[in-house]
Amino acid sequence: xxxxxxxxxxxxxxxxxxxxxxxxxxxxxxxxxxxxxxxxxxxxxxxxxxxxxxxxxxxxxxxxxxxxx
Amino acid sequence: xxxxxxxxxxxxxxxxxxxxxxxxxxxxxxxxxxxxxxxxxxxxxxxxxxxxxxxxxxxxxxxxxxxxx
Amino acid sequence: xxxxxxxxxxxxxxxxxxxxxxxxxxxxxxxxxxxxxxxxxxxxxxxxxxxxxxxxxxxxxxxxxxxxx
Amino acid sequence: xxxxxxxxxxxxxxxxxxxxxxxxxxxxxxxxxxxxxxxxxxxxxxxxxxxxxxxxxxxxxxxxxxxxx
Amino acid sequence: xxxxxxxxxxxxxxxxxxxxxxxxxxxxxxxxxxxxxxxxxxxxxxxxxxxxxxxxxxxxxxxxxxxxx
Amino acid sequence: xxxxxxxxxxxxxxxxxxxxxxxxxxxxxxxxxxxxxxxxxxxxxxxxxxxxxxxxxxxxxxxxxxxxx
Numbered sequence: 001x002x003x004x005x006x007x008x009x010x011x012x013x014x015x016x017x018x019x020x021x022x023x024x025x026x027x028x029x030x031x032x033x034x035x036x037x038x039x040x041x042x043x044x045x046x047x048x049x050x051x052x053x054x055x056x057x058x059x060x061x062x063x064x065x066x067x068x069x
Numbered sequence: 070x071x072x073x074x075x076x077x078x079x080x081x082x083x084x085x086x087x088x089x090x091x092x093x094x095x096x097x098x099x100x101x102x103x104x105x106x107x108x109x110x111x112x113x114x115x116x117x118x119x120x121x122x123x124x125x126x127x128x129x130x131x132x133x134x135x136x137x138x
Numbered sequence: 139x140x141x142x143x144x145x146x147x148x149x150x151x152x153x154x155x156x157x158x159x160x161x162x163x164x165x166x167x168x169x170x171x172x173x174x175x176x177x178x179x180x181x182x183x184x185x186x187x188x189x190x191x192x193x194x195x196x197x198x199x200x201x202x203x204x205x206x207x
Numbered sequence: 208x209x210x211x212x213x214x215x216x217x218x219x220x221x222x223x224x225x226x227x228x229x230x231x232x233x234x235x236x237x238x239x240x241x242x243x244x245x246x247x248x249x250x251x252x253x254x255x256x257x258x259x260x261x262x263x264x265x266x267x268x269x270x271x272x273x274x275x276x
Numbered sequence: 277x278x279x280x281x282x283x284x285x286x287x288x289x290x291x292x293x294x295x296x297x298x299x300x301x302x303x304x305x306x307x308x309x310x311x312x313x314x315x316x317x318x319x320x321x322x323x324x325x326x327x328x329x330x331x332x333x334x335x336x337x338x339x340x341x342x343x344x345x
Numbered sequence: 346x347x348x349x350x351x352x353x354x355x356x357x358x359x360x361x362x363x364x365x366x367x368x369x370x371x372x373x374x375x376x377x378x379x380x381x382x383x384x385x386x387x388x389x390x391x392x393x394x395x396x397x398x399x400x401x402x403x404x405x406x407x408x409x410x411x412x413x414x
Contacts, residue, residue, distance in 0.1 A: 001139045003196060003274040004181035006105040008136070019365030020226030022245070024385060025135050030099050036075040037133035038367070038385060040199050040231060040245060043142035047137050056136040058141060061178050062269045062407045063132035064106035066094050067077070067125040067348040068116050070346045072343040072403060073388035088158030089295030091314070093178060107160065107178060109300060109314060109406050112349035127348060130385050131200045131338045136141040144243040146274070157296030162316060163273050168237050174213040175271035176298065176316060185275050194274040200338045201270035202244035204232050205215070205263040205279040206254050208277045210334060210412040211319035227364030229383070247337050247369060247383060250280035265279060268316050269407045282381040284412070301411050306375050312351040313409035323413050332412040339408035340382035342370050343353070343401040344392050 007059040009035060013051050016044060025049060027057050076128040078104060082120050085113060094118060096126050145197040147173060151189050154182060163187060165195050214266040216242060220258050223251060232256060234264050283335040285311060289327050292320060301325060303333050352404040354380060358396050361389060370394060372402050 011029035023044040025037045035057040049055060080098035092113040094106045104126040118124060149167035161182040163175045173195040187193060218236035230251040232244045242264040256262060287305035299320040301313045311333040325331060356374035368389040370382045380402040394400060 001141070001194070001274045001276060002185060003139070003141065004175070004177040004185060004272045005134075006178060006181060009102070017366055019367065021224055021229050021231045022226065022366050024130065024366045024387070027135070030102065033078070033099065035128075035133060036130040036385070037135050037142070038130040038200070039135055039142040040144060040243070042231070043135070043144060043199075047135060047140060047142060049135065049137075054137070056139070058134040058136050059104075059128055059132060060270075060272055061093065061105040061107040061181075062176070063128060063405075064104060064108075065074070065127040065349045065405055066096070066106050066108055066112070066116060066118065067127050067346045068118075068123070069346060070343045070345060070348070070401070071392060072346070072348065073341045073382070073384040073392060075385060075388060086159055088160065090293055090298050090300045091159050091295065093159045093180070105178070106349070107407070108349040109312070109351060111300070112351060116347060116349060125346070129339075129341055130388075131383070132198075134142045134198055136139045138139060143272070147240070155297055157298065160297050162268065162297045162318070165273070168240065171216070171237065173266075173271060174268040174316070175273050176268040177273055181273070185273060187273065187275075192275070196272040196274050197242075197266055197270060199231065199243040199245040201266060201336075202242060202246075203212070203265040203280045203336055204234070204244050204246055204250070204254060204256065205265050205277045206256075206261070207277060208279070208332070208412045208414060209323060210277070210279065211313070211315040211323060211410045213316055213319060228362055228367050228369045229364065244280070245338070246280040247282060247381070249369070250282060250337075254278060254280060263277070267408075267410055268319075269314070281410075285378070300406065303411070306378065309354070309375065311404075311409060312406040313411050314406040315409075315411055319411070323411060325411065325413075330413070334410040334412050335380075335404055335408060337369065337381040337383040339404060340380060340384075341350070341403040342372070342382050342384055342388070342392060342394065343403050344394075344399070
């Protein structure tokens with residue numbers, strides 16, 4: 001599947017913390033660079049995510065903000 | 070300002086394409102790694118974004134998806 | 139690619155209206171049922187979307203609201 | 208109330224799973240077609256959602272992505 | 277319609293700037309307090325928005341961030 | 346940090362309800378006007394949020410909808 005979302009980062013699952021209905025997944029997308037995703041618990045299970053597994057972080061451009069110092 | 074958004078990536082503005090009311094901003098957040106943001110034209114102007122300027126990409130964790138091959 | 143987004147609907151592109159930086163894409167996901175997506179113009183081009191083409195609408199569960207009468 | 212969100216699908220609540228602060232609500236919006244929403248637990252209670260009740264799934268166009276095979 | 281979105285603010289349309297496919301709508305939701313919405317041009321037309329008209333700004337709780345100084 | 350998000354409202358934390366991985370934070374942004382945010386539990390802790398503390402609600406314009414009666 002090829003998706004319209006402009007931002008896709010290949011990484012490795014660093015941690016998964018499962019809540020009642022959601023799960024927080026942290027991916028390392030470059031050396032020392034992490035990206036945190038909050039997805040449903042059901043999706044974390046369906047994708048079979050586990051620490052060390054390769055995965056992508058995907059973000060739609062309209063959900064990205066820009067900031068300056 | 071310290072914000073709850075979990076994902077903040079320091080980078081450099083690589084391109085800005087301004088539309089009627091929105092603007093597409095591409096940041097290089099690591100060597101060869103780009104992040105595309107769609108923000109309002111007014112925000113791009115207010116922040117004084119220009120190619121080569123340092124800026125951050127900011128993403129809320131609930132807007133990040135995870136994918137696998 | 140298998141994505142965490144819970145909602146994926148197979149459909150057909152019914153219309154594309156291209157703006158300066160964004161594009162509005164309407165998919166027919168069932169007989170008489172349409173779904174409207176606002177994506178970047180660059181993504182619409184990269185995916186080669188055109189009227190009549192098969193495509194999917196994808197939505198993260200945290201972006202879905204519920205309403206009652 | 209008439210809302211700007213472009214996507215409204217009438218359906219029936221098929222399941223509700225309540226977490227600590229969020230709730231996952233699955234609506235059947237057409238025969239065999241489901242839509243999953245993650246809303247606050249407080250909203251699920253305020254709307255009085257229960258299995259079998261009629262409800263709408265509502266999605267803003269800028270939150271819809273498009274994908275192709 | 278009663279919606280799960282937790283944040284609804286009654287206000288008055290202060291300005292509308294229409295682009296090719298999107299429209300930026302600024303509402304005054306309290307004396308001196310403005311809220312900016314980016315919606316589709318088609319929605320702005322469908323709702324018949326015009327300067328001075330009463331309208332609501334609606335935001336899902338998962339789209340609200342918190343910041344401190 | 347100066348952010349592209351168009352909507353920033355100064356307020357006071359009125360309540361925090363912490364779940365397994367998320368936290369619901371209610372800010373009073375004007376007399377009698379509340380705004381509810383769903384952020385990660387980790388962010389609520391990192392920002393040191395507590396009832397009575399000054400904080401801002403921040404919302405991207407593309408996440409704001411408009412409704413009329």
